[in-house]
Amino acid sequence: MELVLIDSLSLVSPETSADDLCAVVKPLSHQHCMLCGTQNLLGLHLQFFSTADQQVWARAKGSIHQQGYQGILHGGFLSALLDSGMCQALFQQNIEAVTADMSIRYLHEVPLNSDILIKGKIISSRYPLYKVEGELYVAGQLVVKSSARFMAKGFGKK
Template sequence: MIINALGEKDDTSPHQKKLKLVQLLRSINDQLVSSDLSEEAMAEACKQLELTHVRLSGFSERAYQAVFAPSDDGESAELGYNAKTLQGLYTPVSGCCNAVASEVTYFTETSEAHDPVVAHVCYGKAFEGGPGLVHGGFIAALFDELFGVVQHRQELPSMTGSLSLRYLKPTPLHTELRYEAWVVETRGRKSTMKAVLKNGDDVLVEADALFVTVLRKNYQKLVDQRVAVAKGGS
């Protein structure tokens, strides 16, 4: 039973208005990589997309939103992730507002803060590496992102120190897959974590990671610098 559905859709979010467009872009990309399109169809699609590109151009850059921005009083400011899902909105790995990302659902199966965080995903044709198989680089990217979600859940702004994977079996496309990640040990600012990728009960990939918590003042500097860039500063 899912106790804490990190991937539950938040219909009140203003970002929901982008979802239909993002889903259409993903669908178009799937058709491009999986279909032998006619020249006529591609020429017509190019015309329509050129018009869409012009229509969407010229708007100001969105305000930068950090995935996790700590405040001075020790509480996190919900700037860059969905408050209900802990999911980055624009990350290229699982962001629901980024068309290059796969569609990922995060959740936990208990309410305990240190229990595993799970990700469900079904990789389509756009993520193919070997014939009928998921590209290993995308598998690694989601492991890295999931470890980050584990840390964000505990309000620890962290960065990857090391990431090691063991590919035990090929990972199939068009299959409901399950990632599981958990903290093994925390010593000071360093957290050792493990994760697995499963197809049913079959373990396909194992992962180990070391994440290092960033000092709040240093993380805030990064946020401030990125916000300045988004506003056109130096």
């Protein structure tokens, strides 16, 4: 998995090597996530890796099961990939948070069966809010980008 990720990552971040990657550890409360959970039978089982510059990366592959218009991946599926990448950037810093709001910019259609590279990074951190950005790449081209605010999980509970 790491070598394939490095091959994809080298298209957008050529200075990254396999030695630079470290697996992101998910909290136990996230093991059934439909995108990255290891305990979700129908999930995608995405595995995220962090780099020295505190960014996280993963690979995903779309299929007909995530189709919107014929031959094109559904925008909701792409937004879920972005949300997952941004959440993993927080996990990489041992932060558990939920999406408060998210803005997405679709730059290009993403064909079915595309190999997608997911990127997430924290922009600012001021408890209980975190500003995070996500990007999706296909063949080295930025196809979708997002910015979001996350709120610390459980904040405000009585």
